[in-house]
Amino acid sequence: MLRYIGNRLIAAVPTVLLVTVLVFLILHLIPGDPAEIFLGENRSTPELLAKVRADMGLDRPLHVQYLSYMGGVLHGDFGRSLNNNRPVLGEILGRLPATLELTLAAMAIGTVLGMSLGIISALGHNTWVDTAAMALALLGVSMPIFWMSLLLIFFFSVHLNWFPAIGQGGIERLVLPAFALGLLSSSTLARLVRSSMLEVLSQDYVRTARAKGLRDRTVVLRHALKNALIPTITVLGLQFGQLIGGAVITETIFARRGLGRLYVDSILNKDFTMVQAMTLFLALAYVLINLAVDVAYAAVDPRISYE
Amino acid sequence: MNNPALPQQSVEPARARPVRARSLWADSLGRMARNPGAVAGMVLLALLVLAAIFAPQITRYDPAAITPRDRLLPPGAAHWFGTDAFGRDIFTRVVFGARVSLLIGIVSVLIATLLGVSMGLVAGYFGGLADALVMRAVDVMLAFPGILLALVIVAVLGPDLLNAMIAVGLSAAPTYARVTRGAVLQIKTSLFIDAAVVIGAPTWRIILRHLLPNILGPIVVVTTLGVAGAIIAGASLSFLGLGARPPTPEWGLMLSEGRSFLRQAWWITTFPGLAIMVTVLSINLLGDGLRDALDPRMKK
Numbered sequence: 001m002l003r004y005i006g007n008r009l010i011a012a013v014p015t016v017l018l019v020t021v022l023v024f025l026i027l028h029l030i031p032g033d034p035a036e037i038f039l040g041e042n043r044s045t046p047e048l049l050a051k052v053r054a055d056m057g058l059d060r061p062l063h064v065q066y067l068s069y070m071g072g073v074l075h076g077d078f079g080r081s082l083n084n085n086r087p088v089l090g091e092i093l094g095r096l097p098a099t100l101e102l103t104l105a106a107m108a109i110g111t112v113l114g115m116s117l118g119i120i121s122a123l124g125h126n127t128w129v130d131t132a133a134m135a136l137a138l139l140g141v142s143m144p145i146f147w148m149s150l151l152l153i154f155f156f157s158v159h160l161n162w163f164p165a166i167g168q169g170g171i172e173r174l175v176l177p178a179f180a181l182g183l184l185s186s187s188t189l190a191r192l193v194r195s196s197m198l199e200v201l202s203q204d205y206v207r208t209a210r211a212k213g214l215r216d217r218t219v220v221l222r223h224a225l226k227n228a229l230i231p232t233i234t235v236l237g238l239q240f241g242q243l244i245g246g247a248v249i250t251e252t253i254f255a256r257r258g259l260g261r262l263y264v265d266s267i268l269n270k271d272f273t274m275v276q277a278m279t280l281f282l283a284l285a286y287v288l289i290n291l292a293v294d295v296a297y298a299a300v301d302p303r304i305s306y307e
Numbered sequence: 308m309n310n311p312a313l314p315q316q317s318v319e320p321a322r323a324r325p326v327r328a329r330s331l332w333a334d335s336l337g338r339m340a341r342n343p344g345a346v347a348g349m350v351l352l353a354l355l356v357l358a359a360i361f362a363p364q365i366t367r368y369d370p371a372a373i374t375p376r377d378r379l380l381p382p383g384a385a386h387w388f389g390t391d392a393f394g395r396d397i398f399t400r401v402v403f404g405a406r407v408s409l410l411i412g413i414v415s416v417l418i419a420t421l422l423g424v425s426m427g428l429v430a431g432y433f434g435g436l437a438d439a440l441v442m443r444a445v446d447v448m449l450a451f452p453g454i455l456l457a458l459v460i461v462a463v464l465g466p467d468l469l470n471a472m473i474a475v476g477l478s479a480a481p482t483y484a485r486v487t488r489g490a491v492l493q494i495k496t497s498l499f500i501d502a503a504v505v506i507g508a509p510t511w512r513i514i515l516r517h518l519l520p521n522i523l524g525p526i527v528v529v530t531t532l533g534v535a536g537a538i539i540a541g542a543s544l545s546f547l548g549l550g551a552r553p554p555t556p557e558w559g560l561m562l563s564e565g566r567s568f569l570r571q572a573w574w575i576t577t578f579p580g581l582a583i584m585v586t587v588l589s590i591n592l593l594g595d596g597l598r599d600a601l602d603p604r605m606k607k
Contacts, residue, residue: 018447029463138595142588144539146546146562147580150569158570245453249543253566263455264547267462275462279455286452 005295012287019287020073023280024066027272034058037270038082078277083269088277092259098168099258102181102250103243105174109182110189110239115232117186118193122228123220125198133190140187145246149180149253166255177254181246185239192235197228230301237290244282331524335600345596351589359405368396370403370556379572389574391565393554397574400556401582407557408586411472411541412534418476419483419537420530426480427487428514432495442488445481454478457540461549468557471550475540479533486529490522497521524601532594535587542583558583 027034035052053059057068072079078089121133156176157165163176200206201224209223210216248260255261259278266274339345358365374394382389388397430441448456460474494500495518503513542559544550551557553564558579565575 014443015446015450018443019450022447026459026463031465138588138591139584142535142584142591144542144546144559144580144583144587146543146559147576147583150562150566150576150580154569154573154576241452241455243453245455248454248458249547252547263458264549267458267466268548272462275459279451279459282452282455283450287450 004298008291008294012291016287019283020070020280023276024069026276030272034082034272079273081271082273083271088274092278092281095257095259095262098256099247099260101174102177102247102258105178106181106243109178110185114186114189115193117190119197121194122197122201137187137190140183145180145184146249146253148183149250152176152180168256177250177256181243181250184246185242192232193228196231197224200224200228233293233297233300237293240289241286338600339596342596342599344592348589348592348596351585352593355405355586358402359409362402362406365402366399368399370400371554382574388578391575392568397578400561401578403556404558404579404582407551407555408538412538414472415476415537415541416530416533418473419479419533423480423483424487424526426484428491431488431491432514432518445484448481454540454543461544466549468551468555471541471544475537479537483529486525487522490525491518494521528594528598528601531590531597535590538587
């Protein structure tokens with residue numbers, strides 16, 4: 001098992017290195033000079049510009065810049081913000097809890113709703129329950145998250161006044177954004193759980209379990225569901241990607257100070273060192289999560305060898 | 308196309324009737340026609356395309372005309388969907404918005420298909436070093452979660468509508484590459500490919516004439532569903548201020564502009580929101596129908 005994890009980690013190294021090269025290049029691909037953006041339009045004189053470029057190391061050859069960038073990253077130095085010259089890592093870490101809180105809550109909602117909907121749908125295969133559940137799920141995947149968020153605000157905040165519309169802190173401000181985000185992933189999950197459940201339910205061992213007179217509930221929960229869950233684990237990583245993307249939008253709408261909102265604000269403010277650092281941060285997190293998902297997959301399914 | 312509703316002219320016994328070879332496509336089309344969801348999706352989509360084409364004929368307002376006197380009017384006889392904060396007719400903007408959103412969907416998917424399918428064909432057919440290189444590139448692109456890759460590309464190119472389409476297209480390409488490669492690997496070992504190689508057909512001909520037509524099924528399915536995804540992604544970028552610029556009648560942008568009027572004027576956000584949902588839903592219905600029809604193993 002440990003060897004498997006080790007092998008997977010080693011296999012991920014080239015990808016991660018290429019990701020860092022790409023992310024490093026962001027600062028050099030953008031139209032305009034980072035030093036000029038840092039100085040602002042009015043204050044830049046040729047002398048000042050040259051000085052800032054030297055300070056930022058932009059006057060060195062590209063490969064030297066990359067190596068020093070990577071050296072910094074390995075020491076936890078992701079660069080300084082082009083807007084306020086503060087280290088970007090501090091800002092990112094400060095924003096992390098709000099995003100974690102949101103995505104984890106959304107994941108919980110999405111998993112519970114999606115699995116229930118998928119199981120109910122599969123058990124009532126080709127009945128009206130199935131049709132209704134799948135229609136709901138299809139509606140869910142077709143719904144842009146920003147409209148879902150606005151609808152939730154409109155009904156539960158403006159009309160019913162149950163929850164505050166925006167802001168963060170406290171469970172009452174988490175409910176709406178978490179649902180907006182969770183409903184989306186529940187729809188994808190429901191469709192997946194249903195088809196995987198249907199496949200498992202037609203297997204011989206399920207028939208055997210029924211034939212030996214086990215109760216329906218035992219057959220479904222103990223024999224079928226456990227196996228039906230295996231393919232769903234593989235999409236957990238994908239779900240996380242979806243949630244991060246969704247968090248960009250929900251955080252903007254619900255005015256939460258999280259990573260997603262920071263990302264959009266940084267793009268709009270041309271704070272490219274911040275964009276660079278966040279991209280690297282999120283990509284690395286994503287690669288690690290997918291790795292963890294793969295390992296979990298191998299651990300759960302005894303048919304998969306660790307080789 | 309084989310239409311089962313046509314009366315059979317032949318009076319010969321069934322056994323003697325010549326067996327008509329039906330192509331995969333005719334077969335699938337027949338199956339699609341019997342799927343109410345797919346038919347509904349197709350009809351809705353056709354209506355939307357018509358609305359987009361004939362937008363100036365459908366409405367008598369100008370989508371960008373600002374009339375301060377008429378601002379924030381609720382839906383009524385003069386303005387079916389009401390007006391926004393600038394007094395612009397929302398129905399008109401929604402109809403013209405169909406042009407923008409369908410364009411986003413088509414252009415992005417075109418970019419994704421051209422790039423992704425070629426990558427997948429090369430990787431799958433040649434294998435070896437080409438495969439390793441292409442798949443490494445795919446892995447790197449897929450290392451950026453969700454919409455993040457599109458955001459990075461927009462950040463580099465600068466926020467506007469065309470760049471948003473490029474960003475959405477590029478970020479979808481790796482998925483297409485994977486699907487194509489998988490399909491190529493499945494049929495590459497078929498006898499008819501060997502036969503083509505043996506008779507000395509040039510490689511480009513084998514790829515384009517023998518390989519590609521036989522993997523069109525999965526590609527058609529991902530591209531169709533891809534249009535739906537691209538429309539949502541494009542609208543999301545515009546909503547965030549990273550896509551279409553005002554006063555473009557883009558649905559995501561309209562929702563974003565109506566956000567601050569949620570309390571007084573629900574119609575500003577509701578109608579473009581509905582428009583996105585109906586469009587995406589119809590494409591998803593069509594895509595799901597295509598997948599079921601093209602994959603005979605999925606028969607219910």
